[in-house]
């Protein structure tokens with residue numbers, strides 16, 4: 001094992017555990033026949049080149065990475081509706097297996113780029129051979145529309161290094177507006193959609 005593998009092992013452990021736990025919330029809703037505020041969950045350990053680049057940009061010393069880089073362990077929880085995000089944040093805050101230590105509401109305070117999401121930083125205990133250790137993890141909570149926009153923008157940002165040609169910049173702004181309007185429209189017909197989903201789930205279980 002090299003130094004990076006040793007350093008990242010506890011983050012991998014935290015992500016594996018948290019993915020199971022957060023996906024478990026959706027399963028509980030399903031078991032109770034309730035519509036879930038969580039559509040799906042993803043998680044990743046930050047790639048090593050990305051850790052190095054961010055540390056260099058921010059002037060973070062390598063022995064301070066665990067305290068100062070919050071997103072080495074990162075999770076995303078995708079929701080259908082904007083209102084589901086508040087429900088998910090409350091669920092996270094009420095849990096006893098980790099502590100929410102910071103919140104960033106980029107839905108109320110949309111970023112200049114057009115980025116919207118709700119971020120929480122959690123302090124999660126893992127058990128190791130040397131005892132308990134706390135790992136910071138970033139959980140991004142967003143709608144499917146917010147996720148679509150952010151995923152595309154992230155890919156383009158990588159290609160253009162954040163310095164977009166005006167045409168692309170303009171398109172991204174329009175796409176952010178469209179994603180916002182999609183969320184608004186879906187919220188308007190939320191109850192209708194939820195009833196249709198419940199009907200569909202019931203029909204499917206009758207067929208089984």
Ligand SMILES: Nc1nc2c(ncn2[C@@H]2O[C@H](COP(=O)(O)OP(=O)(O)OP(=O)(O)O)[C@@H](O)[C@H]2O)c(=O)[nH]1
Nearest residue numbers: 071104111113114115119140149150151153154155
């Ligand atoms: N696609 C996309 N993702 C973003 C944007 N801003 C933030 N994010 C995501 O949110 C994470 C944390 O962002 P911030 O809360 O601004 O944290 P930060 O570490 O202070 O700032 P950065 O990582 O430089 O964005 C980033 O690592 C991205 O995954 C954005 O404009 N576009």
Ligand SMILES: Nc1ncnc2c1ncn2[C@@H]1O[C@H](COP(=O)(O)OP(=O)(O)OP(=O)(O)O)[C@@H](O)[C@H]1O
Nearest residue numbers: 042043044046047050054074075076138139140154
């Ligand atoms: N909290 C998260 N949960 C799940 N996936 C994430 C999370 N944060 C980033 N990712 C994804 O992980 C991959 C690598 O992301 P990376 O950490 O290099 O980018 P970033 O989030 O833009 O970070 P930076 O803050 O360094 O700009 C990308 O596909 C990104 O979308």
